[in-house]
Amino acid sequence: xxxxxxxxxxxxxxxxxxxVTTRQGNTILQAARENGIYIPTMCYLSKVExxxxxxxxxxxxxxxxxxxxxxxxxxxxxAVIRTSxxxxxxxxxxxxxxxDVNHPLECGVCDKSGECDLQNKTLEFAVDQQTxxxxxxxxxxxxxxxxxxxxxxxxxCEKCVRTCTEIxxxxxxAIETGGYKSTIVNTRDLSDCAQCGECMAVCPxxxxxxxxxxxxxxAWELEKIPASCTHCSAxxxxxxxxxxxxxDNTEPKIYRVTNEFEFSTLCGAGRFxxxxxxxxxxxxxxxxxxxxxxFRKAETIRFASTISNEEALLLRRIAEKxxxxxxxxxxxxxQRFMRAxxxxxxxxxxxxxxxxxxxxxxxVTLGTRLYDDAPMVKFAVATASRREKAQVVYCHxxxxxxxxxxxxxxxxxxxxxxxxxxxxxxxxxxxKAKAPxxxxxxxxxxxxxxxxxxSNVSEEELDRLKLTLWKRxxxxxxxxxxxxxxxxxxNIARFLAAIENYSxxxxxxxxxxxxxxxxxxxxxxxxxxxxxxxxxxTPGEFVLSALGDGDLDLPAMNQQEGTLVNYEGRVVPTHPxxxxxxxxxxxxxxxxxxxxxxxxxxxPQLPKEEGFRAVAFDDxxxxxxxxxxxxxxxxxxxxxxxxxxxxxxxxxxxESYDGTVLYRCNPGKQFSxxxxxxxxxxxxxxxxxxxxxxxxxRLEDGDRIxxxxxxxxxxxxxxxxxxxxxxxxxxxxxxxGLRSFAISSYRFSPVKIEKAGKADE
Amino acid sequence: xxxEQFKNRNVGTQEYRMLDLEPTPETGWGRFKRVVRRSVKxxxxxxxxxxxxxxxKALFMGEMHTxxxxxxxxxxxxxxxxxxxMKRLLESGHYRCIGCGLCEKICISDCIRMDTxxxxxxxxxxSEYTINFGRCIFCGYCAEVCPELAIVHGGRxxxxxxxxxxxxxxxxxxxxxxxxxxxxxxxxxxxxxxDADEKIKKTPLAY
Numbered sequence: 011x012x013x014x015x016x017x018x019x020x021x022x023x024x025x026x027x028x029x030v031t032t033r034q035g036n037t038i039l040q041a042a043r044e045n046g047i048y049i050p051t052m053c054y055l056s057k058v059e060x061x062x063x064x065x066x067x068x069x070x071x072x073x074x075x076x077x078x079x080x081x082x083x084x085x086x087x088x089a090v091i092r093t094s095x096x097x098x099x100x101x102x103x104x105x106x107x108x109x110d111v112n113h114p115l116e117c118g119v120c121d122k123s124g125e126c127d128l129q130n131k132t133l134e135f136a137v138d139q140q141t142x143x144x145x146x147x148x149x150x151x152x153x154x155x156x157x158x159x160x161x162x163x164x165x166x167c168e169k170c171v172r173t174c175t176e177i178x179x180x181x182x183x184a185i186e187t188g189g190y191k192s193t194i195v196n197t198r199d200l201s202d203c204a205q206c207g208e209c210m211a212v213c214p215x216x217x218x219x220x221x222x223x224x225x226x227x228x229a230w231e232l233e234k235i236p237a238s239c240t241h242c243s244a245x246x247x248x249x250x251x252x253x254x255x256x257x258d259n260t261e262p263k264i265y266r267v268t269n270e271f272e273f274s275t276l277c278g279a280g281r282f283x284x285x286x287x288x289x290x291x292x293x294x295x296x297x298x299x300x301x302x303x304x305f306r307k308a309e310t311i312r313f314a315s316t317i318s319n320e321e322a323l324l325l326r327r328i329a330e331k332x333x334x335x336x337x338x339x340x341x342x343x344x345q346r347f348m349r350a351x352x353x354x355x356x357x358x359x360x361x362x363x364x365x366x367x368x369x370x371x372x373x374v375t376l377g378t379r380l381y382d383d384a385p386m387v388k389f390a391v392a393t394a395s396r397r398e399k400a401q402v403v404y405c406h407x408x409x410x411x412x413x414x415x416x417x418x419x420x421x422x423x424x425x426x427x428x429x430x431x432x433x434x435x436x437x438x439x440x441x442k443a444k445a446p447x448x449x450x451x452x453x454x455x456x457x458x459x460x461x462x463x464x465s466n467v468s469e470e471e472l473d474r475l476k477l478t479l480w481k482r483x484x485x486x487x488x489x490x491x492x493x494x495x496x497x498x499x500x501n502i503a504r505f506l507a508a509i510e511n512y513s514x515x516x517x518x519x520x521x522x523x524x525x526x527x528x529x530x531x532x533x534x535x536x537x538x539x540x541x542x543x544x545x546x547x548t549p550g551e552f553v554l555s556a557l558g559d560g561d562l563d564l565p566a567m568n569q570q571e572g573t574l575v576n577y578e579g580r581v582v583p584t585h586p587x588x589x590x591x592x593x594x595x596x597x598x599x600x601x602x603x604x605x606x607x608x609x610x611x612x613x614p615q616l617p618k619e620e621g622f623r624a625v626a627f628d629d630x631x632x633x634x635x636x637x638x639x640x641x642x643x644x645x646x647x648x649x650x651x652x653x654x655x656x657x658x659x660x661x662x663x664x665e666s667y668d669g670t671v672l673y674r675c676n677p678g679k680q681f682s683x684x685x686x687x688x689x690x691x692x693x694x695x696x697x698x699x700x701x702x703x704x705x706x707x708r709l710e711d712g713d714r715i716x717x718x719x720x721x722x723x724x725x726x727x728x729x730x731x732x733x734x735x736x737x738x739x740x741x742x743x744x745x746x747g748l749r750s751f752a753i754s755s756y757r758f759s760p761v762k763i764e765k766a767g768k769a770d771e
Numbered sequence: 772x773x774x775e776q777f778k779n780r781n782v783g784t785q786e787y788r789m790l791d792l793e794p795t796p797e798t799g800w801g802r803f804k805r806v807v808r809r810s811v812k813x814x815x816x817x818x819x820x821x822x823x824x825x826x827x828k829a830l831f832m833g834e835m836h837t838x839x840x841x842x843x844x845x846x847x848x849x850x851x852x853x854x855x856x857m858k859r860l861l862e863s864g865h866y867r868c869i870g871c872g873l874c875e876k877i878c879i880s881d882c883i884r885m886d887t888x889x890x891x892x893x894x895x896x897x898s899e900y901t902i903n904f905g906r907c908i909f910c911g912y913c914a915e916v917c918p919e920l921a922i923v924h925g926g927r928x929x930x931x932x933x934x935x936x937x938x939x940x941x942x943x944x945x946x947x948x949x950x951x952x953x954x955x956x957x958x959x960x961x962x963x964x965x966d967a968d969e970k971i972k973k974t975p976l977a978y
Binding site for chain 1 (some may be wrong): 869870871872873875876884885886887888889893894895896899901918919972974975976
């Protein structure tokens with residue numbers, strides 16, 4: 011019995027006379043690609059399940075009649091496979107002939123020309139004339155906001171539809187079937203589609219193209235610069251595509267952003283928000299002198315976490331030299347939270363990664379407005395929901411209708427009661443048999459009635475959650491920014507660590523901003539800015555700003571090299587796409603007597619005790635292999651300590667807010683002033699609330715209002731969002747410039763709203 | 772081919788013949804007599820006859836052979852590769868260039884550059900186009916690669932300019948609209964072959 015069950019982990023087969031070994035469960039195509047054997051495909055996209063609409067990948071298997079689809083058929087032990095030959099060539103040539111029927115001969119003006127799958131395969135299979143006839147259809151071009159769709163060029167490979175449903179989870183694209191008349195349709199109105207541009211990235215022809223980029227450059231003219239996206243903590247792989255601005259202006263300009271779409275994904279902010287560079291910076295020795303002087307007398311260096319690891323280390327070195335304190339408002343709460351987590355779990359980093367989320371059967375999210383905070387995590391949840399039929403339990407005070415495709419249970423709790431919810435989750439999810447006695451006593455002693463009454467999470471909801479876990483495996487708990495600045499963040503972290511240690515749940519922690527995780531590992535942060543403050547991308551007495559509005563300019567993240575730590579604990583490199591003419595932090599550090607030539611000299615000096623490796627920047631790999639293995643930078647070393655774990659304490663009285671409560675959150679494609687600065691993403695910031703909120707706060711759609719949140723004065727227009735529910739309104743910060751990097755308070759806050767007329771006055 | 776005639780170095784046996792010339796006078800008197808004889812016989816005018824004939828033809832019969840360059844220019848061979856011309860469509864008068872960028876790509880001296888954009892009619896429009904004639908080597912690749920026969924070589928061969936690098940813009944090279952009727956097809960590399968019609972494979976329309 012055991013011998014039958016015991017299956018070999020790998021299979022060995024012969025492809026084109028070459029003996030190859032692959033993992034059990036891989037398809038023939040994957041086995042071939044792993045070993046560098048070429049099988050042509052048209053509709054195959056590595057990151058989604060095989061589509062099987064093109065039939066180009068057919069191969070012959072010895073002993074099997076007919077042709078086999080290599081993208082769907084699993085590799086079998088001992089199979090002998092032939093991938094090329096005259097009959098296969100003719101089969102594939104016929105497929106190409108069909109693809110080419112009535113395809114407009116406009117390669118000359120098509121944006122895809124030069125990187126087009128159809129163009130390449132048409133030449134590869136020597137199709138030089140049309141032998142089939144079909145009546146041409148009138149197919150007008152459609153404009154879907156950032157994306158335009160030309161149905162005449164579409165080959166109906168379905169890559170875009172699959173990506174939209176399986177990876178993004180928006181279900182915005184669908185196929186309108188009708189034989190030769192079939193087209194792709196956008197079923198959502200534009201505001202409802204995430205406008206991530208992934209459909210456009212995976213399109214093998216020029217059918218889906220960027221409206222902004224359209225006809226401005228040919229693919230072969232652009233230089234691809236490998237980089238990492240710096241808008242949020244995902245640090246996604248991307249290429250800045252650069253060319254001279256125009257005939258009159260030879261300065262390089264970023265024309266578009268592309269990515270390794272076969273294996274990785276980008277959100278709308280990453281794809282369309284790329285021109286946030288600091289252009290006008292000049293080298294003025296007097297200004298540098300003033301900056302050095304400011305650093306010398308600074309008592310506090312305050313910085314934003316949109317910074318590379320190297321610059322964060324540089325600031326630490328400067329602070330050690332001058333005796334200043336380091337303050338990073340975005341990272342301080344997170345650092346405290348992570349230290350508490352570390353103390354309680356014995357690990358330096360949580361255990362779940364994105365691939366685990368994609369394979370999870372049950373996902374619980376707590377304290378994050380997932381859709382806006384971390385698009386990549388949301389995409390992974392959507393994939394799990396689609397592929398694994400995952401149960402998604404979304405715990406948050408504000409319901410999000412944009413997630414209705416994925417969320418199976420919405421648990422609404424009162425703003426401020428996160429500690430209670432974490433305790434209730436611990437009581438529900440922790441396997442009491444595994445838990446140590448002390449924890450068991452604590453959980454049994456919890457006043458469930460009080461907690462559930464105060465947090466508004468009913469015991470029925472918790473029972474339903476408990477039922478969800480039954481007969482399922484692979485659980486993930488995703489937590490986010492709401493928790494890190496909670497007054498009892500440390501106790502919440504201990505509850506979460508307990509859940510991770512004593513249940514089957516793996517934890518995923520979403521850092522609040524770009525490189526917050528890196529900053530929290532590298533710098534020892536003080537609580538608040540005191541005395542004379544130098545602000546690095548934050549307000550202060552002397553301001554260094556990459557937005558170009560400070561006392562000294564700094565390079566923006568697309569103008570500098572360095573590494574970032576993303577939410578998976580991966581140290582990813584990024585390279586400069588555009589030149590920068592001003593001073594940078596390294597110049598100031600040199601003036602202050604630190605010895606370094608480039609900022610990246612510090613890459614090997616990043617703290618080893620936090621898991622960094624002593625690898626020079628230029629030795630960091632930055633690529634995906636043929637089957638999608640990610641070789642970008644390296645993963646931080648995981649450290650584990652199995653004992654002396656600190657247990658949570660019983661929650662004290664839970665906080666609650668009365669009156670008008672606002673939630674600090676940037677919408678969809680906005681993350682910071684850097685995304686707001688880019689020409690495609692420029693938009694006005696509104697306070698968005700439900701009709702219920704409007705009634706409670708006595709506001710009407712279009713009212714101009716004034717209020718103070720987190721110490722920042724706002725004057726903006728209120729809009730009713732009909733898709734929203736509940737009594738909490740969402741207030742963005744992306745239009746507040748550098749001040750938005752200096753917020754360290756809890757995300758929910760009660761405010762007093764003053765009316766100041768109507769929007770159009 | 773036989774090399775016999777090159778190997779025969781005995782020049783004395785070749786077909787030379789002596790001219791029937793009077794001997795050159797050796798004394799002063801003899802020379803004086805020859806001058807008088809030649810003057811009286813008006814031999815000079817025998818030679819000048821041809822000159823006078825051509826002069827009369829040129830001055831009075833309109834058969835002048837001199838070209839008053841640079842006011843006049845001789846026609847140049849049609850396949851000569853000189854300064855580029857941008858052609859227009861004969862029917863609409865719209866320029867032919869579609870902005871595909873192939874000339875820019877193929878140019879081996881990297882002297883062509885173009886800016887394109889998405890225009891109001893949802894078409895690709897060439898917003899700027901330049902050729903740096905200071906760098907151009909007139910190889911003709913651009914004309915050969917052009918799928919629309921939009922960029923061709925013209926006959927303007929004077930490249931002297933006051934500036935070291937002399938650029939030309941799209942408008943400078945474009946056929947003026949009022950001269951559209953005189954626009955000629957380019958016969959050089961990349962032009963349609965005379966038997967193009969027979970070579971075309973037609974798309975089947977049987978549906």
